[in-house]
Amino acid sequence: MEYLAGEYDVIVIGTGHAGCEAALAAARMGCKTLVLTLNMENVAFMPCNPAVGGPAKGHLVREIDALGGEMGINTDETNIQVRMLNTGKGPAVHALRAQADKKLYQARMKKVLENQERLDLKQALVERLLVKGESVEGVVTRTGAVFKARAVVITTGTFLRGRIIIGDVSYSGGPNGQAPSLGLAESLKEIGLELGRFKTGTPPRVNRRSIDFSKMIIQPGDEKPHNFSFMSRKRYREQIPCWLTYTSEETHKIIRENLHRSPLYSGMIEGIGPRYCPSIEDKVVRFADKPNHQIFLEPEGRDTEEMYVQGFSTSLPEDVQIKMLRTIPGLERVEMMRTGYAIEYDYLPPTQLKLSLETKKIKGLFSAGQLNGTSGYEEAAAQGIIAGINAALYVRDREPLILKRSDAYIGVLIDDLVTKGTNEPYRIMTSRAEYRLLLRQDNADLRLTQMGRSVGLVDDERYRVFEQKSRLIEQEKNRLAETSVAPLEEVQNFLLSKGSSEIKQHTLLIDLLKRPEISYADLRRLMGDFPDLPEEVAEQVEVQVKYEGYIKRQLEQVERFKKLENKKIPEWIVYDEIKGLSTEARQKLNKLRPLSVGQASRISGVSPADISILLVYMEQKRREAPEEA
């Protein structure tokens, strides 16, 4: 028996990292929101490695935070170790990475959802979407509850028709021993969406007490750990180290001897796995001349003995997994607690989405996270917050928030997915961003807080902090541009001691700071009477001044990029009517229906000549029917 169980503005299906952000964003923007989870114990669950951040991923977390999301704060509150990576390689690629306490992370996120105004968290299995005409209307659960809403966000991760594979054993299931979701996949197909199939894998977990750490190299956290969130105040909590070891000749031998039992090589797995997360058997086969591979042992939390064996993702049979593990220095007597597995699942090829993450087919239906063919908690959360924001804006009949490739990694991620699609689980990388020097993790707040504010997600406190920081940065830059030093002996000596050259006349501090060998801290030491500025302000000033040349160059590139980006393609355009287009361009444009000329130009198979013709055609139509354009 179906019954009407409730009416909402926005319904979010799933409480993974995408679902949590989507639900919070919608509720915080004032929408009456329902978030449904398969299992209350699995809110914000991390099925894979116990870590958040890293290159590009850490950038995403800070961007989510700047928009008013939760992932950054939640990580800051619950982590057990923090490291800033890439510190020697330039400001744009500094990358914050934290080891999470999985249980704490989940517990805190669940509490945040439970306590959020206007947000209901309920446990239910969604069987079916309700669609009327071209618009979504709500969902129906297995127990017959009908929830109505103008917007629905699906964030079901790897649960759609999930199948677990361990060696020659395989069974239907979601990650970590949970039930898969079967009805929803059918429902999506029924409303005309296509599904594809991907696979990913996870390594075994072992008991800390069975590890001999004396044979491993300790990996401690930073002495002065940074926070992800621009709102988190510095706190120095006790950090727990990770450990590094290597596979041995013996490990590789066992793998080679048992390859025939691997579902990857026996053809049992049909889904496409990611290249950047190969299983250990894959690595041994593909990089046959590499004598050993790195293995990190990462604690899964503060109050557990479980450790994650990073670098050891595998779908070989259980008995082989145990044998392999015990050939690794330090793991000779290891006890395996959970078996590694591969999981195959349905995903929604993301070219079926608009840049707002709304499906092109069904109005009001949004999709975010691993379901869209990505991998990684951060990628999921990034899509989640955008889908949540846009679902809320949709309910209000407002224009969607679309971040450009020049605004944020989030923009790069979504544009890549929607415009190019993906043929493996998509991972964000700094090399995917064209304007990397602008999209730094240190300035995510300066780039995005205003946008978060204008959609109503950034609260007063966050906005005040942002305004204050922006003001201080400007003031300090102006001060450096007005203050000079004389070529006194002590100044010269100081410069020489830094490996710099002497000055010949009065020199502005800002010019000294432009010298690669002189840091802001050096200037402070030299001058003495420096204002007492927060660390993040000094950091901004330093980066902005030092890399001014490169930043300017990238800003110019962005200006050019934006011209085509701001040229919107009207929805009514009929590509079949444009004679001059190449056949391939016509097909792709018809299928993808890009929003802007810029987006069109990134579709493979659309040439510059096609773009020229499109522009002329658009102008022709505009003049023919001026009232429409």
Place this chain on the structure above:
Amino acid sequence: MVDDTIAAISTPIGAAGIGIVRVSGRQAIPIVEKIFRSLKKRKLADARNYSLLYGHIVDLEGRVIDEVLVSVMRGPHSFTAEDVVEINCHGGVVAVRKTLETVFRAGARPAEPGEFSKRAFLNGRLDLAQAESVMDLINAKTEKSLKVAVNQLEGKLSVEIKKIRAELLELLAHIEAGIDFPEHDIEEVSRSQIEQKTRDILGKIDALIDSAGTGKVFREGLRTVIVGKPNVGKSSLLNALLKEKRAIVTDIPGTTRDVIEEIVSIRGIPLKLVDTAGIRETEDLVEKIGVQKTKEVFEEADLVLFMIDASTGITEDDRDIFRLVKGKRNLVIVNKTDIRRDIDISDMEKYVEKEDVIETSLLHGRGLDKLEARIEELVYSGLAAGQEELLVTNIRHKNALEKARRSVEGVLKALDAHLPTDCMAIDLKEAYDSLGEITGETVSEDLIDQIFSRFCIGK
């Protein structure tokens, strides 16, 4: 409105060696100002609309390239409705080419095929009825320039560029893999490794700029081959065009046994002129070798001058040769008209334009003027082997190579200034993309493929 400034040789280039370089966009006037020296020391910025200024185009080092007339047409009262500057060059193809190159160096970018018309339309200068024809124009020009680019790319240049790109990509992927996967055991590229590789690449780009800079045709001239049966007057024609007695002329058929090559300048156009052994079925072995060579040379020709002898009329030999010639761009030269004029060439006429049949009497030096004029026309109107597109693609290539060069130099500068690898990656990517402009490829996917195929990355 698109507001970068574009430049191209505006077509068609008239006869008598005059060519116009057209520059359009917000920066058109300041860009040309940088390279124009008015004789009366006048500034373009002060020039009245549509007035002509006389002076010289100089390159960025101050060397004079050509004597020119420059006109300024400010938007919206110009063809594109943007500021437009037109440079009328007088020094023939070479001068036009150099002028365009200099305009690029001063800050304009090469116009896309049909871009002037496109801008004119988008800016409202062309009316609605012309939309279709602008689209057709874009298509036609793109197709034409693609064809030329592809032809050229099959050559040595493309092989070299591909090699350089591969090296850039390898270096870039190594740097990027280290950045994106910092905790994997990827051996970091050291600064000295980066420097060494970058210098190596710089050297290769330089070599390419030197050799490919002028482009095959403009370095070697328009390949023009004189063919015809023995004794028709081929060597006489070579001598006449050279204005010296280079080849031996006798009344014995089969005098020229080998292929003779000479560079001739005809009205400012470099011609690589080839005199050949007369083609006919032959028994004489030495002659046979010569004939074989003739056929080879013939294959590579941009333009064929096919001579027939008015005094003998059309023979079987002529028809055989004409079968070879038909597919090539050719002019038919009817020689020895002092002996007889009324020969019947009707079976060739359906394959040859009227203007392409030229009567001469080399004995009296008659008809040479007409021949020279026709060759010039062919070159300037782009009919001979798509010279115009070739010219433009050449300049584009050089421009792209020079852009790549500047980016690679940027890497060295960043090294010198102790800037982090991240900054160098920006320059490397730019260099890679500039070279990609030549072959039409972009960076993003290549790079990621390269990272995953070369490095063992995973969790």
